Amino acid sequence: MCRIRDYRDQAAFAQLFAYFAPRVKGFLIKSGAPDGLAEDCTQEVMATLWQKAHLFDSSRASVATWVFTIARNRKIDLLRKDRRPAPEDLAWGHKAEPDQADVIGLQQESLRVTAALKALPDKQRILVERAYYGDLSHSEIAAETGLPLGTIKSRIRLALERLRHEMK
Amino acid sequence: MVKHHLPDEYLMAYSAGILSESFSLVVAAHVSLSDDSRARMEAYDAVGGAVLDSAPVANLSDGSLQATLDRIMGAPAGPSADEPIGQGAFPAPLQEYVGGDLDAVKWRSVGMGVKQAILKKDGSTSVRLLYIPKGMAMPDHSHGGLEMTLVLQGAYRDDDGEFHRGDIEVANDETQHTPVAFGPEDCICLTATDARLKFTSILPRLAQPFLQI
Numbered sequence: 001m002c003r004i005r006d007y008r009d010q011a012a013f014a015q016l017f018a019y020f021a022p023r024v025k026g027f028l029i030k031s032g033a034p035d036g037l038a039e040d041c042t043q044e045v046m047a048t049l050w051q052k053a054h055l056f057d058s059s060r061a062s063v064a065t066w067v068f069t070i071a072r073n074r075k076i077d078l079l080r081k082d083r084r085p086a087p088e089d090l091a092w093g094h095k096a097e098p099d100q101a102d103v104i105g106l107q108q109e110s111l112r113v114t115a116a117l118k119a120l121p122d123k124q125r126i127l128v129e130r131a132y133y134g135d136l137s138h139s140e141i142a143a144e145t146g147l148p149l150g151t152i153k154s155r156i157r158l159a160l161e162r163l164r165h166e167m168k
Numbered sequence: 169m170v171k172h173h174l175p176d177e178y179l180m181a182y183s184a185g186i187l188s189e190s191f192s193l194v195v196a197a198h199v200s201l202s203d204d205s206r207a208r209m210e211a212y213d214a215v216g217g218a219v220l221d222s223a224p225v226a227n228l229s230d231g232s233l234q235a236t237l238d239r240i241m242g243a244p245a246g247p248s249a250d251e252p253i254g255q256g257a258f259p260a261p262l263q264e265y266v267g268g269d270l271d272a273v274k275w276r277s278v279g280m281g282v283k284q285a286i287l288k289k290d291g292s293t294s295v296r297l298l299y300i301p302k303g304m305a306m307p308d309h310s311h312g313g314l315e316m317t318l319v320l321q322g323a324y325r326d327d328d329g330e331f332h333r334g335d336i337e338v339a340n341d342e343t344q345h346t347p348v349a350f351g352p353e354d355c356i357c358l359t360a361t362d363a364r365l366k367f368t369s370i371l372p373r374l375a376q377p378f379l380q381i
Binding site for chain 2: 018020022023027029030042044050067068076082086087113117128133137139142143145152156164
């Protein structure tokens, strides 16, 4: 992802595409999109990934997380024909590079979240997945997912503090 | 310094993309002002990343990669200039709805110095800006549903404490509160509701159709 962001590397993009595009399409189909729309939407999501690469902050999100946020936003535009106001972007890419230790730490935490999701008891895992596939209403969401999110929250919080410091 | 942050379940609902537009606007504005809520929201985005990573793999159309590259090459090149951030009284997502900052709001008076501007109404769900002069009380009311209030300027206090710029309060069926604006500035809030408020005194009840809340 950083090779795409910093060098506009097409080979790196092809690699990322091969891994994520089928998953994005699978995610959209499970969210209720017909095949044709899901394909079109997937191509747009992957194109957006390239175009918005300068906003990717590897000390706050894994590539999977970044791809998810783009896919979710397109899904709401296309399937619900609704708007989803987004928080203010925090400018990235023009200031200091993120600390490598922060980046590695965040990537490890993201892998832990993915592993923890797979390890959840079926009933709980399905509930979390249904929320993200848009199958639950907000009143059905429980704050307690059973996922260990404490560490990743503090890591992101720290990265935000550093970023705020850089922005001053 | 933001003291009242948004409870996790709403950040998760927002991250999953299942909050309606009106509530999403209040959450987006709050997250713009609270790094604590932003960090928790991004942690829930990471859960979304994990769900995507575990999603069933679908077959792509032939030439999908090439079609995507064509889209990229066909689009206007390069990132657009940085938008100014952290400017003005309103966070960027709110400015999009208002069409500018505080001075662009089209207020409508609802009496006794209180003003409002409805930004979006969709069935029983709506989001509005409320302007309450300092020292004034919001009419005593209870809720038939969910109400989310973000302070943008000034402050108010109710049974749950004091709320300043960036603070958010969530009220539901059981809550009955009488927020009072206080401090040196008039209070401006962004409020989303998913049911009409039920006022408990007769006078505001008469004004209710006019307030449209």
